[in-house]
Amino acid sequence: MATSDRRTATLALAHALSAAERGLPVIPLSRTKLPALRSPHRGSSEPVPCRGECGLPGHGVHDATTDPAAVRALFAAAPWATGYGIACGRPPHHLIGIDLDTKSDTDATAALRHLALQHLFTIPDTVVVLTPSGGRHIWLTGPPETVVPNSVSRLAPGIDIRGAGGYLVGPGSLTTHGIYRTAPGTGHLTPAPCPSALLRLLTPPARPHTPTTRPTDHPGRGHGLVQFVLTAQEGQRNTRLFWAACRAYENGMGDSLADALTEAAVQAGLTEREARATIASAARLSTAS
Missing domain, CATH: 3.30.2250.10 (Bifunctional DNA primase/polymerase domain)
Incomplete structure (x- = not known):
C-alpha cells in the first residue's frame, strides 16, 4: 500500500474512532461512499436475509458499532477504506x-x-x-x-x-x-x-395495506421486471428500479417482488439501502389515494 493510501486509511480510522467515542455507530466506507466490506453471502444463488447473525463482517450498516476494538477490526479488514459511515x-x-x-x-x-x-x-x-x-x-x-x-x-x-x-x-x-x-x-x-x-x-401514518398477488400468479411479468432491473447500466439503475417497482405495485405484485427487485438492484450496482428506499418511494406513489 502506498504511503498516501496508508495515511488516508489511518485518518479514516481516526475519524471513525472519534465518532464512535461520541456514541455514533460507524462502518468503513470506500471512496464511492459504499460500505467497504462486501457481503459474505454475495456468491449465494438466493438472497440471504442475514443482518450479521452469521458473525461475519460485510453486512453494511448492520456492522455499525461504537466499540473501539470492533471498529479497528472492521477497518483492518478493509484497509482500502477512505471514510466512514454513521448509522x-x-x-x-x-x-x-x-x-x-x-x-x-x-x-x-x-x-x-x-x-x-x-x-x-x-x-x-x-x-x-x-x-x-x-x-x-x-x-x-x-x-x-x-x-x-x-x-x-x-x-x-x-x-x-x-x-x-x-x-x-x-x-x-x-x-x-x-x-x-x-x-x-x-x-x-x-x-x-x-x-x-x-x-x-x-x-x-401508514396507509391501509392492500393484499398483493403472489409473483407466481404473474410469472412472466414478475420475471421480466426483475430482469429489467438486473440489466441496468450505470446512470439508469435507480430509474429502472423505480419504474419496475411502480409497475409491480400497480399490478398487485409489489410487496411480493420487493425482495427480488432489491436483489437485482444490488447486483446491478446499487446498495440495499438505496434499492429499498427507491422501492418504498414507488410503493407510496403507486398506492397514493
Missing part, C-alpha cells in the same frame, strides 16, 4: 439525517425553509456536514420509540432523509468527489432534537 436510528442518539441535495433542479434549502414556515418549526443549532458537491447534511436526533424511515424526495424535491437502516457519510471522509467537512461553527455542537412538527412530517 442512523441507533442508540444512544437515534440520529436523523436531513440531506439537502444541490444536484437537483430544485433548491432544497429553500424547500426546507418553506416547510419550516408552513409547519411552524425552526431547525435548531446542530451539527451540519458539508458535502463535496455543495450539499448539506443536517444532524438531528429522534426519540427512542420513534422509527424514522429513509426516504428520497418524499418530504420535498431534493430533500432525502436518512433514518433507521440508513447511514450518513462522516466528516473527514475522503470520497471520489472530495472530502466531507463539518460546517464552520457546528463541529463543537451535539446533534439537536428534531422539532416535533418536523418529526411528524418524517413519520407519516
Whole structure:
C-alpha cells in the first residue's frame, strides 16, 4: 500500500474512532461512499436475509458499532477504506439525517425553509456536514420509540432523509468527489432534537395495506421486471428500479417482488439501502389515494 493510501486509511480510522467515542455507530466506507466490506453471502444463488447473525463482517450498516476494538477490526479488514459511515436510528442518539441535495433542479434549502414556515418549526443549532458537491447534511436526533424511515424526495424535491437502516457519510471522509467537512461553527455542537412538527412530517401514518398477488400468479411479468432491473447500466439503475417497482405495485405484485427487485438492484450496482428506499418511494406513489 502506498504511503498516501496508508495515511488516508489511518485518518479514516481516526475519524471513525472519534465518532464512535461520541456514541455514533460507524462502518468503513470506500471512496464511492459504499460500505467497504462486501457481503459474505454475495456468491449465494438466493438472497440471504442475514443482518450479521452469521458473525461475519460485510453486512453494511448492520456492522455499525461504537466499540473501539470492533471498529479497528472492521477497518483492518478493509484497509482500502477512505471514510466512514454513521448509522442512523441507533442508540444512544437515534440520529436523523436531513440531506439537502444541490444536484437537483430544485433548491432544497429553500424547500426546507418553506416547510419550516408552513409547519411552524425552526431547525435548531446542530451539527451540519458539508458535502463535496455543495450539499448539506443536517444532524438531528429522534426519540427512542420513534422509527424514522429513509426516504428520497418524499418530504420535498431534493430533500432525502436518512433514518433507521440508513447511514450518513462522516466528516473527514475522503470520497471520489472530495472530502466531507463539518460546517464552520457546528463541529463543537451535539446533534439537536428534531422539532416535533418536523418529526411528524418524517413519520407519516401508514396507509391501509392492500393484499398483493403472489409473483407466481404473474410469472412472466414478475420475471421480466426483475430482469429489467438486473440489466441496468450505470446512470439508469435507480430509474429502472423505480419504474419496475411502480409497475409491480400497480399490478398487485409489489410487496411480493420487493425482495427480488432489491436483489437485482444490488447486483446491478446499487446498495440495499438505496434499492429499498427507491422501492418504498414507488410503493407510496403507486398506492397514493
